Amino acid sequence: xDTARRRRASPDYLMAFxxxxxxxxxxxxxxxxxxxxxxxxNPLPDATLRSLRYMADVEYHTVCYLRDLLVxxxxxxxxxxxxxxxxxxxxxxxxxxxxKVLGAHDVxxxxxxxxxxxxxxxxxxxxxxxxxSVLGNVIGKDFIAVHMIWxxxxxxxxxxxxxxxxxxxxxxxxxxxLRRIAKQEARHVAFYATQARERLAKSKKAQVLAxxxxxxxxxxxxxxxxxxxxxxxxxxxxxxxxxxxxxxRKLDEHISRMPGLEGLTIVETSMKKYGVAA
Amino acid sequence: MPRSHEVxxxxxxxxxxxxxxxxxANDAQASYRDYLNLEAYRAHPLSADTLRILxxxxxxxxxxxxxxxxxxxxxxxxxxxxxxxLISWAFxxxxxxxxxDQIIRAHEGGxxxxxxxxxxxxxxxxESIVANIIGLPMIAxxxxxxxxxxxxxxxxxxxxxxxxxxxxxxxxVTRFLATKGRQLEFFEGQARNRLSxxxxxxxxxxxxxxxxxxxxxxxxxxxxNTEFFFGHLFSSHPSTIVEIDALVDSLAGQxxxxxxxxxxxx
Numbered sequence: 265x266d267t268a269r270r271r272r273a274s275p276d277y278l279m280a281f282x283x284x285x286x287x288x289x290x291x292x293x294x295x296x297x298x299x300x301x302x303x304x305x306n307p308l309p310d311a312t313l314r315s316l317r318y319m320a321d322v323e324y325h326t327v328c329y330l331r332d333l334l335v336x337x338x339x340x341x342x343x344x345x346x347x348x349x350x351x352x353x354x355x356x357x358x359x360x361x362x363x364k365v366l367g368a369h370d371v372x373x374x375x376x377x378x379x380x381x382x383x384x385x386x387x388x389x390x391x392x393x394x395x396x397s398v399l400g401n402v403i404g405k406d407f408i409a410v411h412m413i414w415x416x417x418x419x420x421x422x423x424x425x426x427x428x429x430x431x432x433x434x435x436x437x438x439x440x441x442l443r444r445i446a447k448q449e450a451r452h453v454a455f456y457a458t459q460a461r462e463r464l465a466k467s468k469k470a471q472v473l474a475x476x477x478x479x480x481x482x483x484x485x486x487x488x489x490x491x492x493x494x495x496x497x498x499x500x501x502x503x504x505x506x507x508x509x510x511x512x513r514k515l516d517e518h519i520s521r522m523p524g525l526e527g528l529t530i531v532e533t534s535m536k537k538y539g540v541a542a
Numbered sequence: 543m544p545r546s547h548e549v550x551x552x553x554x555x556x557x558x559x560x561x562x563x564x565x566x567a568n569d570a571q572a573s574y575r576d577y578l579n580l581e582a583y584r585a586h587p588l589s590a591d592t593l594r595i596l597x598x599x600x601x602x603x604x605x606x607x608x609x610x611x612x613x614x615x616x617x618x619x620x621x622x623x624x625x626x627x628l629i630s631w632a633f634x635x636x637x638x639x640x641x642x643d644q645i646i647r648a649h650e651g652g653x654x655x656x657x658x659x660x661x662x663x664x665x666x667x668x669e670s671i672v673a674n675i676i677g678l679p680m681i682a683x684x685x686x687x688x689x690x691x692x693x694x695x696x697x698x699x700x701x702x703x704x705x706x707x708x709x710x711x712x713x714x715v716t717r718f719l720a721t722k723g724r725q726l727e728f729f730e731g732q733a734r735n736r737l738s739x740x741x742x743x744x745x746x747x748x749x750x751x752x753x754x755x756x757x758x759x760x761x762x763x764x765x766x767n768t769e770f771f772f773g774h775l776f777s778s779h780p781s782t783i784v785e786i787d788a789l790v791d792s793l794a795g796q797x798x799x800x801x802x803x804x805x806x807x808x
Contacts, residue, residue: 287636287640288573288575292568324622327614327619327625327628327629328614328619330610330614331610331611331614331615331619334607334610334611334614335611335615345604345606345607346636348607349606349607349632349633349636350633350636352629352632353570353629353630353632353633356567356626356629360564360567375563375621375622375623375626376622378622379620379621379622379623382619382620382622383620
């Protein structure tokens, strides 16, 4: 394993992702032009509101996920750091946009409620950065690859979830907003997938670690912070039935096309675990 | 987390009552590139000393993720209002660093600096354990660090254009100061409020402030660059240093720390 040489080489993982272009076009998702009074005439069903509430929580939680990334060596790289800055802000605004939709239905999701969710995570949450730091700094650069494929899997899932909900609802305001959000998530996919592909291709050790981590620990986005019954509701709501299964398999295909990750079916496996029926 | 902590957190749910985080996030200042007017420097270039200071400021401004690392591993990350602020704060600082990079490159040419950040020795594990034992008062520590750093950085930008009153640089720095002024409002409001309600927060903050190398991010820079920063900007104007220390004195429980006097070795 030629780690020393790899470490000296300048990080140039971003051939397919232009970070300057990304940062200079990074905007908070727009909804000012959408007519939210439409929700008075055409309100969303409860099952959808419940899923949106979950999605908003997860978006707001990105900053905590950022924390887990930051305790590993990844933040030292200029492009990764630039990406994290913009990505974190975009996700925050997704949270704001979704909570605005919830607000139009008298469901409040304010900063104090978010704080309550974070408080409930308790000690497990406090230990996370320590665990990550130990792993990240012992294993070093190869651990960044794990974060990148993990991020890619999450962002792919997010794109699929938002587009799926937009298709299911066909609501003039909600569906448009969700597609705008999905478009931004797709740019996050581009970053994470490019990073993951390059880093995995360069290191067998990274591939082994990534396989191990995904197989052993991956769960649907949000499953580490939300109650299991909420995960089951959202995943069932969005991904049950033959069309849902098709989406799930597409996600697994994306992941298993990565170097060294052939044959992984983590999304389908974890959906089954949460009782999502095809 | 014990129930009592939750209650305590709730007591502090609006520690900077006049500051609307949502409005701040909404108006966050993005790229300055349209206002930089870089051609102006061709006729009126900046001095070598000014450029050296700008390079130092650029390194310090772009170090947000390193700073967030030590902030987010503590109880501070639970406060959604504070994290909402910090997300936009990092975004605004990213664009200030970008503007500085553009100005430097307009003078020196070359590509953007893509070298990995120099970061201080990682003490994340220890930091995280200690900070989580301290718990809530850490938020006061982080907010006060932010306020003091803003006082210093704003003074630095003001001094820089006093020493090199280049009209274009003055225009750009004025824009930075408007952005930084809003950031300071939050940090200062939070710091004053949290410190005034907890003597424990005062004590922990005092210890932390005394141990912090200024400006935040200086630890990652070679010592001679920090010495040049203080020497060039403040040695001919020591009263600014005294004024910043007086501001620190005005925070509950933070009297006579002389942080800037010590950092500037004046």
